Amino acid sequence: MTKILIVDDQKSVLLTLEALLTQHGYKVTAATNAVDAMRALAAETYDLVITDAIMPGGSDGYSLTRTIRRQPLLAKIPVILLTGKRERSDVEKGIDSGANDYIVKPIDPELLIAKIRNILTSKPTDSVQFAxxxxxxxxxxxxxxxxxxxxxxxxxxxxxxxxxxxxxxxxxxxxxxxxxxxxxxxxxxxxxxxxxxxxxxxxxxxxxxxxxxxxxxxxxxxxxxxxx
The missing domain is CATH 2.40.10.220 (predicted glycosyltransferase like domains)
Incomplete structure (x- = not known):
């Protein structure tokens, strides 16, 4: 079963994502911050990380993604960033941090599932694709x-x-x-x-x-x- 780690400081978002992903057959683990996310990644192997881009506490989704990319054992895990920001510069910042794809909030459930399926079957070198x-x-x-x-x-x-x-x-x-x-x-x-x-x-x-x-x-x- 495909295992997905979701990271967001808003529990309502985590509950929504967990319900959606579980419904589609994915095993989900939730974390509310980057520190807990790294602990989860150290304890278990995941197929995908979905993280909010903006989180309080000085460790946001951008820095979490960069940290993942610097770890030899984690570097190839696909990462999808979630954010309410829609400026192209924000998208580029996310991709530059090492994210494989990007979802603009509010989350479109069908679009998210389509992107997850695409990213799990794509080559590591494939570039981000927006609907x-x-x-x-x-x-x-x-x-x-x-x-x-x-x-x-x-x-x-x-x-x-x-x-x-x-x-x-x-x-x-x-x-x-x-x-x-x-x-x-x-x-x-x-x-x-x-x-x-x-x-x-x-x-x-x-x-x-x-x-x-x-x-x-x-x-x-x-x-x-x-x-x-």
């Missing part, structure tokens, strides 16, 4: 734009002109109407020229100020496309 769907929607800010994909974090678009990294824009696109949410501001994360295509740029963006009320229909819409 996303390939799309083809028109878009417009200063010029016509094609929306190529959408994830929990933001949109990937193709544009005929480059846009400055850090700029915040509102994209006019029917994709928001189809999902059933208002137009969410987007911050430009990267802008790369596409070789072989004249005057075309691939632009990665992330949602700014997305609410839990808006995140839920985005996830449901992506799930309807059956792409994790």
């Amino acid at each position: 996303s769907a390939v799309v083809q929607f028109k878009g417009e800010w200063e010029i016509k734009t094609e929306v190529m994909s959408i994830s929990e974090l933001g949109l990937t678009v193709i544009s005929a002109i480059p846009l400055p990294v850090g700029k915040i824009l509102r994209l006019n696109s029917p994709i928001f109407e189809e999902i059933g949410i208002p137009k969410i501001p987007l911050r430009i994360d990267s802008c790369e020229e596409i070789s072989g295509i004249e005057t075309a740029y691939r632009i990665q963006t992330h949602f700014v100020g997305v609410t839990e009320k808006e995140l839920s229909p985005i996830r449901l819409w992506i799930r309807s496309k059956k792409s994790f």
